[in-house]
Amino acid sequence: MTVVSPESPVSPMLAKAVAAVPEPDSLPGGLQYEPKWDGFRAIIYADGSDVQIGSRGSKMLTRYFPEVVAQIADQVTVPCVLDGELIVRTGERGSERLDWEALSQRIHPAASRVTKLAEQTPASFVAFDLLAEAGESLLDAPLADRRARLEKLMAPLRAPLHLSQTTGDVVTARRWLEEFEGAGLDGVVAKGLDSPYTPNKRTMLKIKHHRTADVVALGYRIHKSGRGVGSILVGLYHEGTLLGVGGVSAFSDARRLELIDELDDVVERDEHGEPLTGEGERNRFSSNKDVSFVRLRPERVLEVQYDQMEGMRFRHTAQFARWRPDRDPESCTYDQLEVPVAWDLNDVLL
Incomplete structure (x- = not known):
């Protein structure tokens, strides 16, 4: 027992x-x-x-x-x-x-x-x-x-x-x-x-009521204005490995500045206290775009709203819902996601 x-x-x-x-x-x-x-x-x-x-x-x-x-x-x-x-x-x-x-x-x-x-x-x-x-x-x-x-x-x-x-x-x-x-x-x-x-x-x-997921904050990009957080990069665990699944954006001017303070305690820093940065993935839409980001320790969980998955990533940018201080990052795995029922495209096309 x-x-x-x-x-x-x-x-x-x-x-x-x-x-x-x-x-x-x-x-x-x-x-x-x-x-x-x-x-x-x-x-x-x-x-x-x-x-x-x-x-x-x-x-x-x-x-x-x-x-x-x-x-x-x-x-x-x-x-x-x-x-x-x-x-x-x-x-x-x-x-x-x-x-x-x-x-x-x-x-x-x-x-x-x-x-x-x-x-x-x-x-x-x-x-x-x-x-x-x-x-x-x-x-x-x-x-x-x-x-x-x-x-x-x-x-x-x-x-x-x-x-x-x-x-x-x-x-x-x-x-x-x-x-x-x-x-x-x-x-x-x-x-x-x-x-x-x-x-x-x-x-x-x-x-x-909404399709949501709890994800781990991996980093953030500075907004194109140069002030505040433009987007938060997020990930999910798969077989013990934390994989990037997309980004969260569409913040107001005031919220972008608030996020800088809210994320400050989990920013990865070098021996001089300077933030560490990483280089994001490039694609045909971002070839000339700055895709660098400030790295975060994977300790902060947030809930996001998303529309659908494409492979292992969110198909479109997700929306910030709220912080989840009650969640452990390691609990944020792919198996929480809604998996659509398999449907033959031939049954949809006329």
């Missing part, structure tokens, strides 16, 4: 992108549909007194969310391991939505700042899976059983600890995909009811 604890942390089960909400009979045993929360993935380890919060990359987030730790220690009396999402809510009652910007600011090195933000923008935890209970690992149990036990465990708990709702009705799931966007949610997730919990494997299905 697999031991699940902070000393032997479990990697979260992941999802692969699909274009539309699948039918319930897509998997034997049927599907369970859930809202896709737009927050920090978190594995909660609670033993009745001590509480630890693991991130998607198994790094501890405990120190950044003291208010959540206090609530779990107070309310969760049965030793357990929960899978879910940390979120921050904003707005008035009746028009509340998720606030990603406020959530991302919670990752701060200064303890005084962490304490202040815990009071100003308190986080909530939304549970959607139970990985262990009372010392028993549930990783091999089917989702239907894990969910039933999770509902029983969460029943007496109160805000800011929540249970994510589910449905087995595909019509409801498709309605969620449209309606919940207004509350800042990210889409819908589909899970096999007979499926065990598979750490670090993309066995869930996610349907998002």
Whole structure:
């Protein structure tokens, strides 16, 4: 039996992108549909007194969310391991939505700042899976059983600890995909009811409002005006090697200048403190263009919107969506990308 604890942390089960909400009979045993929360993935380890919060990359987030730790220690009396999402809510009652910007600011090195933000923008935890209970690992149990036990465990708990709702009705799931966007949610997730919990494997299905990817910043080019970042070069890992996949651009004048400061701490420098540069790829469109770039240490993850892939690269320039301080660069791999269903061109041409 697999031991699940902070000393032997479990990697979260992941999802692969699909274009539309699948039918319930897509998997034997049927599907369970859930809202896709737009927050920090978190594995909660609670033993009745001590509480630890693991991130998607198994790094501890405990120190950044003291208010959540206090609530779990107070309310969760049965030793357990929960899978879910940390979120921050904003707005008035009746028009509340998720606030990603406020959530991302919670990752701060200064303890005084962490304490202040815990009071100003308190986080909530939304549970959607139970990985262990009372010392028993549930990783091999089917989702239907894990969910039933999770509902029983969460029943007496109160805000800011929540249970994510589910449905087995595909019509409801498709309605969620449209309606919940207004509350800042990210889409819908589909899970096999007979499926065990598979750490670090993309066995869930996610349907998002936009086609997005988490990528690693590799470098940046100075804007043609000579001021600020013109484009960020980004990459993905493939079999342990970081490969360039394209660029991100279309920044405003003000944003270009902000990015210089935001990326300064990951700029590669020589022994004299001067930025190191690299030479980008040339093609028939850029033969006379300066393709040099400032090199960055591959430590910063950003989420981008893209239209489609062409081979191993983005076909067109991607759009910056946001920084992802909760993601480890090594987790940014090609298998997160949506792979279009194979279709014979002869069936398209008339």
